[in-house]
Amino acid sequence: MSPFSILRAIACLLFLGAFSIANAADQHSVEAIKAALLSPIPEEVIREAQSADDALLTAGESDGRRVYLVTDARSVKLQSLVNKLLTSAGEDPSKWVVRLLHTDPLSVNAFVFGGRYIYVYTGLIEQAESADELAFVLGHELGHSLLKHSSRREADTTTSLANLAAIVAALSGGSTKDGATAIAQALTSSYSQDDEREADALAVAISRRAGFDPLRGADFFTRDQREQDAAKAQEAQAAVELALNYEDVQSLKGQCEQLQRQWESSWTYQTEENAEIINGTCATFKAQADDYNRAAAALNAAESQATVMDLFSSHPPSQDRVAGVAAVTDFMRGVRSLDALQNFEQAQRVMTALQQTDNILLTPIPQGSAGNAPLSASSSGGNDVQVRLGELKGLLEAGLVTPEEYAAKRQRIIEAL
Secondary structure, eight states: OOHHHHHHHHHHHHHHGGGGHHHHHHTTSHHHHHHHHHSOOOHHHHHHHHHHHHHHHHHTEETTEEEEEEOSHHHHHHHHHHHHHHHHTTOOGGGOEEEEEEEESOOOOEEEETTTEEEEEHHHHHHOOSHHHHHHHHHHHHHHHHTTHHHHGGGSHHHHHHHHHHHHHHHOOTTHHHHHHHHHHHHHHSOOHHHHHHHHHHHHHHHHHTTOOHHHHTHHHHHHHHHHHHHHHHHHHHHHHHHHHHHHHHHHHHHHHHHHHHHHHOGGGOOHHHHHHHHHHHHHHHHHHHHHHHHHHHHHHHHHHHHHHHHHOSSOOHHHHHHHHHHHHHHHHTSSOSGGGTTSHHHHHHHHHHHHTTOGGGSOOOTTOTTOOTTOOOOOOOOOHHHHHHHHHHHHHTTSSOHHHHHHHHHHHHHTO
């Protein structure tokens, strides 16, 4: 099955999956969110999480990476931060398990499995430039758990599409099979974009009530957007260079063919010197043509992969997430009404569900909690360089970054001026 056929089949899957859209919408209604917030985490889910935790630590490997349990001062500080987030959400921290893991190679990730098992990779801690960022990302993962997304997604459209994609993977052959299988696995294991938007909204409420600044937490996504923009700019530049190289290759091809015609047209031209010229010109053409073909294939593959991943990406675009976080933060601060969240439908539904259930996350922040976050979190919300440098120094003193990482991040902050 060709890549075009795979894409065409995927388009058919999207059409066939339309039958479950109404059911999926029900899973993201205010009533569904309220039911999720009020329901306990099933005991069988917790037992499955315990078994998965045993398997992970026993194997010492995940997704092809070696995994090592970290129990040093960073783990203690992380536990303190998570406890603060859990308490702000009305949860009993003693019923949750927090694992700090180091991977080789590094992975920038965090996730909650089975509701009460929280995993954080050291790569995430190293990349986060403030406690606000780390708190927001962890609040997002807690949001998935508290909103019961793992169980609710079973009735979501993406699950039906994942099963259909698995059929395409089974029917396809050659190198495209791995790609189709990867898509099927990604769909099966990922949350939907509505899930992600709901988790972002709850993360704002959780991190803010814990004394962190969720708007500063959105810096994580802003950096990601900048990186995406830079990658797109590089691809555009590569496309321009490829077009210029094509003209050079075509020119060399013409020179090679002209020299060969001259060689064949006259025996007087068939000298040893001319033979070297012809061989050299044609060899240069072949080498540059090979380079061009490799570059073109790589660029086409990257563009094709980006198109497919855009179709099935579980996370909304970074810029959309920043806008949603900003809007919900304004609502939490009382400077935006619930109706004014209409451009962020799932966030509006989450906030409506919190209101209708008198959720603790909408109660006032406990006095004295702001500014007392364990990782030197700031509630200023400003972009003052001194504040950011202070936060970074707090991460260094807490042992969450190495002196080398501290120096590199400090230099980046100063260069941003």
